[in-house]
Structure formats: structure tokens, C-alpha cells
Amino acid sequence: MAAPPYRPDCSWLVRICFLLGALWEMGAEQIRYSVPEELEKGSFVGNIAKDLGLEPRELAERGVRIVSRGRTQLFALNPRSGSLVTTGRIDREELCAQSARCLVNLNILMEDKMNLYPIQVEIMDVNDNAPRFLTEEMNVKIVENTAPGVRFPLNEARDPDVGTNSLQSYQLNPNRHFSLVVQTGDDGTKYPELVLDRVLDREEEAVHHLLLTASDGGSPPRSGTARIRVTVVDVNDHAPVFFLPQYQVTVPENVPVGTRLLAVNATDLDEGVNGEVTYSFRKITQKILQIFQLNSHTGELSTLEGLDYEDSGYYEMEVQAQDGPGSMTRAKVLITILDVNDNAPEVTVTSVSSSIPEDTPPGTVIALFYLQDRDSGKNGEVTCTISENLPFKLERSIDNYYRLVTAENLDREKLSVYNITLKATDGGTPPLSTETHILVNVADTNDNPPAFPHSSYSVFIPENNPRGASIFSVTAHDPDSDENAHVTYSLSEDTLQDVSISSYVSINSDTGVLYALHSFDYEQFRDLRLRVTAHDSGDPPLSSNMSLSIFVLDQNDNPPEILYPSLPTDGSTGVELAPRSAEPGYLVTKVVAVDRDSGQNAWLSYRLLKASEPGLFTVGLHTGEVRTARALLDRDALKQSLVVVVQDHGQPPLSATVTLTVAVADSIPDVLADLGSIRTPANSDDSDLTLYLVVAVAAVSCIFLAFVIVLLALRVRRWHKSRLLQASGSGLGGVPASHFVGVDGVRAFLQTYSHEVSLTADSRKSHLIFPQPNYADTLLSQESCEKKDPLLTSIDFQQCTDEAQSIQVRSVFHLSLYC
Ligand SMILES: *[C@@H]1O[C@H](CO)[C@@H](O)[C@H](O)[C@H]1NC(C)=O
Ligand SMILES: *[C@@H]1O[C@H](CO)[C@@H](O)[C@H](O)[C@H]1NC(C)=O
Ligand SMILES: *[C@@H]1O[C@H](CO)[C@@H](O)[C@H](O)[C@H]1NC(C)=O
Secondary structure (H helix, E strand, C coil), X not given: CCCXXXXXXXXXXXXXXXXXXXXXXHHCXXXXXXXXXXXXXCCEEECHHHHHCCCHHHHXXXXXXXXXXXXXXXXXXXXXXXXXXXXXXXXXXXXXXXXXXXXXEEEEEECCCCEEEXXXXXXXXXXXXXXXXXXCEEEEEEECCCCCCCEEECXXXXXXXXXXXXXXXXXXXXXXXXXXXXXXXXXXXXEEEEEECCCCCCCCCCEEEEEEEEEECCCCCCEEEEEEEEEEECCCCCCCEECCCEEEEEXXXXXXXXXXXXXXXEECCCCHHHHCCEEEEECCCHHHHHHEEECCCCCEEEECCCCCCCCCCEEEEEEEEECCCXXXXXXXXXXXXXXXXXXXXXXXXXXXXXXXXXXCCCCCXXXXXXXXXXXXXXXXXXXXXXXXXXXXXXXXXXXCEEEEEECCCCCCCCCCEEEEEEEEEECCCCCCEEEEEEEEEEECCCCCCCECCCCEEEEEEECCCCCCCEEEECCCEXXXXXXXXXXXEEECCCEECCEEHHHCEEECCCCXXXXXXXXXXXXXXXXXXEEEEEECCCCCCCEEEEEEEEEEECCCCCCXXXXXXXXXXXXXXXXXXXXXXXXXXXXXXXXXXXXXXXXXXXXXXXXXXXXXXXCCEEXXXXXXXXXXXXXXXXXXXXXXXXXXXXECCCCCCCEXXXXXXXXXXXCHHHHHHHHHHHCCHHHHHHHHHHHHHHHHHHHHHHHHHHHHHHHXXXXXXXXXXXXXXXXXXXXXXXXXHHHHCCCCCCEEEEEECCEECCCCCCCCCCCCCXXXXXXXXXXXXXCCCCCCCHHHCXXXXXXXXXXCCCCCECCEEEEEEEC
């Protein structure tokens, strides 16, 4: 259809047609009209009234109308003007398509005469259609590098108009690569074809946009366009190209594993698989393959394991880039590793003596070692130190060898193990260091004797100890070790009273426990001096001494011993005489007792236990003297019997008793008379026997007395001589008096009676032992403790000082012996 603005002015055309129609009507009976398409409704087509020879008003009167065969009425009659007009727009292309002539036949019926008049209306073409392409966009694919001259058919355009109004020509917009040829088919249809004039390069221009225009021959001409999109199909005509011919990177050796070092980068101008670049190593060692990895897609080069400058400081490798079809290029990759102080120094001890004797002289080499550091430069410069205050020092030897030597004397007893720390430090920033420990044992030498805590000990043990009892224990300590500290104990070979000490005391050589081999008796010896020696088992052994004093403590183990009056062997007792004329306090006799103990145990007291005449006699509590308590009377019996008990002050106390017989008479005849008067007849048979015995005893006594006197005289002479000798030398007198202090000495009173025996020629022939008063005021007597009891040969005990003491006792002299 023609576009609305396109409204041609048809008046002149209508007039021509009218003229032609009139001519036709005159020539033939058929009325012909022609009318252009696309006229407004009601446009004039032909004057029917006139052509039929009628007045316009007759048309209605005669019932003129149009009859057509069932078609849409294209035309109508205008009754006022009597002309044929269009009923609407007429589109020739719709009515007649591509036919060259478009004729519409209709009949006019005149009802009054029933006449039919045929009318033919020709519809004239108007250029109301432009040529049109079926698709306004065309896609053409051309492989690049296609040879020039190749043709590519294009879609043709259509124009429904006919004649010159139909499609007449094609044009292609100007471009560098393509031209257009138009082929004309048998039916006159025109086919456009694209001709490649110049080789295409996809990399230069991948897509070409062309415009194809189809034009008709109308006036004015009309045209239609279509866009042609020429896509250049890629061909792998480019190899990948690396951005750089050589890639370089410098990295410190301590980069973490997996670090991206660099990325190689190649580009391929092609597209698709032809431009897909993959990277790979080329010409590479197995080692590099272990250290580096190349991402085949991104070209990133990263580490697979830690880098080590000390291993290799430089890597060179080749990488290649490859596109899909296989074109490839290469590039070099250079990696330089920088040293980092990542290696601590190493100390290698080549030899070490683990044990050195403590008497090693200073300067002895203990260990030899060398230092190394795998880093280079300052990072590899190593210095070595040991801790201060050690008796060792370092000496540098050749290269990086060092010696550890002793700097002073060692003492195992002070420190037996040295844990020497060698600290090696390099010169890096920050420096790294290594510590190595060298263990040096100081071996023992026997340089210490066993030592007792004290040089002397005193032990106090009560006498009567059980035999074999342990009395003391000594311990000596030796700071050395092992055999050098194994201590054995022994007693020195001293003697006591000519008997080896070892027979009194023994020592367990291993434990140092001392045992008493005897039950000690205070009365025999009071102290014992020993020297204990401790030996170690070194080679040579060392020893030390210790002195041990054992003091025996007294126990009350001896009862008082009554020396006078002594118990007669025949059961009778001596008779003491008390004259009837005796004053009160007259000393009748004295009970003499000794106690071999000492101190309280030997402090004796005397008491009257029993008396036939109570109150007549008293006994001195401490002196033992028996004195009359009052004047004797005639009625007092001639014979008095007294029982005296002597008791010490021990715990518990021990005692002894003695029975005294006192005859109360002025003279012996009285006694005899009195005795005769009191003799009982039952005793007459015994009197003779008694008499004989008394005589015999008297005789023996006389002889004994004489012997004792002679003996005493000899002794006195000898003592006098030895006293003169000792006066110049060191004798027994050297023992200090203080030695006896506290011992309270046994004071024994030896009473020797000078017996004067007088025998009276009495009818009764009875003999009496009769003590005569002896008025020797002072008698110095010496008793040289001659007792040869071996146990009393103790040095301390031997010393006896005899002191004569005078006792003025009528008829009695005392020999006082102080021990
Ligand atoms: C290649 O390297 C250049 C320069 O470093 C960069 O501009 C480009 O983006 C890189 N191309 C790829 C694919 O990495
Ligand atoms: C030495 O001393 C170090 C630390 O002071 C310690 O780690 C090491 O175990 C010691 N060596 C021995 C054998 O005791
Ligand atoms: C131990 O005593 C003995 C005898 O007196 C002596 O020979 C020795 O040298 C003494 N030993 C020591 C270590 O004093």
C-alpha cells in the first residue's frame, strides 16, 4: 500500500482516462475506465450517465444500478452527478498481485429496459511499495585468510509493485573488503552476491558490518535496506607471544613454601582454542621440577619446597607457552636466591674426654670441636663462648677448630660434673646461635683422708657392762668416692697394764662400732684411752686419728668389807677389854671397814644394831669407834656382846655386820676369873682344848708378828731409797693431785695391833690374846701397792700415794693407805 503522505495529484490522469473511455464507448459498446490505485473513497472513476447518454437525473428514474458477481463492491454510483466513484481505497497489489494489468469488470443494470451494460475498470499501478528484504539482518561467516574472489549469496529483496515500480537494483555500502554482483534469474529476479575483494584478518577486524540497499524504478524511487554482519572465523595463524623474552626475579631464601615468585605471561592473538595459552616447563632438571611449579593456566611460578641459598643460589629455566592447536614460544626464567641468616651455627665435637681425674694439671685438653655455619658472608661467621666462672677456657686452633682446656685445678669434692655449654653465634642480623653441652665428669683421686667430726671423744659407761655390749660408735667421713671413700676403722696397738687394748675393746672395722670385750670393773680401772684410726681404701690409703676416752662409772657392787675385827676362822671372836674404871666415852675399840667402791658407794656409816646391855656402848656413825656411853657399874655383865652394822650409801645400800665381844674387867685375871665363874659345866670338856688352841694361836701370832716387823723394816729401807731416786726423775709423783679429786679415795684403815701376849701360869692354864697399849704416837708406814692384779696396771691406777697417818689410839696404830 502506498504511504499516506504519498498522495499523487490525479486530476490530469482522470481527465485522460475519461477521454479514453469516451473514445472506447464510441468505438465499441463496452465502457472502459481506468483509475489509479490508492484513491480516496468517493474518487471519480467515470461519468456513467454521460457514457450511457442519459441525464444524471435519469439514472434514478430508470433504476440504474451496479450488479457485480458477489464481489466486494469497489465502486458505487453517485446519483447526483451520475458518475462512478470508488467506495474505498483500492490496492492494486491486493487485487491483482504481480499481474501486469489489473482489470475489474462490472455491469450496469438499467431496470426500466432490463438492459445490462458491461463496464471494465483498469486499476493503474502506483509506486506505493518499496523493495523489502525478508530479513533485515543477514549473518555471513567467512574464514579468515579466504582467497579473494569467493562469492557469498545474499538474500534478495522483493517489491510487489510492477514494472518500473518493482525492484530495479542493489547497492552495497562502500567498504575495503567486499563488493557486490547481481545475478538475474530466468524470470528476471535479481540475486545479489557478496564478493570478497581483499583477504580478511580476524585479528585486525573480527566482524564487518555492511549495508545492502535494494531500489525500485518508481518516481520517486523507493528502496529497502538489510544489514549484513560478516563474521570472520578465526584460523590459528598466530603463536603465543611472551610479554618479556626473559623473566627475572630475586627472592630471599626464606620465602614460605608456595610463594608466587612471578608470572610469565604470553598472549595469543587468535581466539578460542587457538588463543588458549598454556604454560609448561621446557628443558628442566628433575631438581628444579621438585622445587618450582608452574601453573599451566595462569603462568604463575611458585615454590614447591623451601628454597635454600646454601643449596643453590641461582636457577635458570625455560618455559614455553602453547596455544590449543600447538603453536608455541619460549622464554627464559632466571631466579636469584638471596642468602638469609637461616642456618644456626653447628658445633661438631670431634673428640671429648668424658672423664678427667681431679689432679689433672691446668691446660689439659678436654675436647676438640669445630664450628661451621652454612650461611655465607657475615651470616656464616661464627664465634664461640662458654659460660663464665668455669675452670675451663677455649683455645682457637687452626681453621674453625677449637680446644676446650682446663684453666685451673679441679676438685671433684667441690663439683664432680661439669655441664659445659658451648654457645656458637653467627654474625647475622639477628644472629643465630646454637648451644652444645659437653659433660665432663671429674674422676676421683684419693686426695682426702677420712675425717672424724671431732678429734676426741669421751664415753662414760657404767661398770659391770655386759660382755660384748656395744659401747660407742665412731664415724669418719671421706669426701672422696668409691674405694677412696670406703672407710675402715681400727684401734691402735696400745696397751693398758701390759695387756693389749684390743683385749678390752674391739671395733667393727666396717661400721666403727666399739664393743666391750670385758665387763669393766671400776675397782680395777677407771678409764681407758684409745686411738681409733680410720683408713680409706685408696691407693695409697689415707688415714686420720681420733682419740677416745672411755670412763668407767662406779656402781655399788661391793658391800663394805670389815677389816677389824676380822672374822676368826674358828667361829670365835676376839674379845675387847673395857676396864670397869673406864670413864664415859672411853674408846673400847674401833670397827674398821672398807668399801671397794667409790664416792657415795664407799661412804660408810656405822650403827649399833644390837647390844646385850643397851645404852652402854655407842658407835661413832662415821668413825666406827665403839665407846662407853656411861661409867661401868659392877652390875654390868662381864661379857657384853655388840652387833655393829656397816652400811654404804649406794643405791641400793649394801651392808655388813660384825659381832663384838667386850669384856668388862680391870685386869686379865679378873677376866679369867669372871670367865671361869661364868663358865658352864657343859664347857668343862672343851676348856682344855680351848686352852691349847689359844696357846697355839698365840705362838703362831708371835712368829707372824716377828716376820711382819722384819718385812716392814726391809720395805721401809727400800722405799726410802726409791724415794731419793724419784726425787730427781719423773716418777709416780708426777701424777697430779687433782687426779684424785672426787674419787674420795678408799680410806682403809689397817689396824695393826702389837700384840703382847702374856701367858699367866694360872691354874686354869687359860691363854688370852691381850692387846697391850702401844704408845707409838706416830708411825709412818708405807704400803707400796704391791698387788699384782693385772687389771690394776692402769696408768692411773698404778699411781698410789701412800701417806702415813698417825692415829693416836691407845694400844692401836693405824696404817692409813690412801689410794
Ligand atoms: C601480561 O603482563 C602484562 C604486563 O605485566 C599485563 O598488563 C597483562 O595483563 C598480563 N596478561 C595476563 C594475561 O596476565
Ligand atoms: C646440661 O645443661 C642443659 C641446660 O643447662 C640441659 O638441658 C642438659 O640436659 C644438661 N645435660 C646433662 C647431661 O645434664
Ligand atoms: C696417727 O697416729 C699414729 C701414731 O701416733 C701416727 O703415726 C700417725 O701419723 C697418725 N696419723 C695421723 C693422720 O695423724
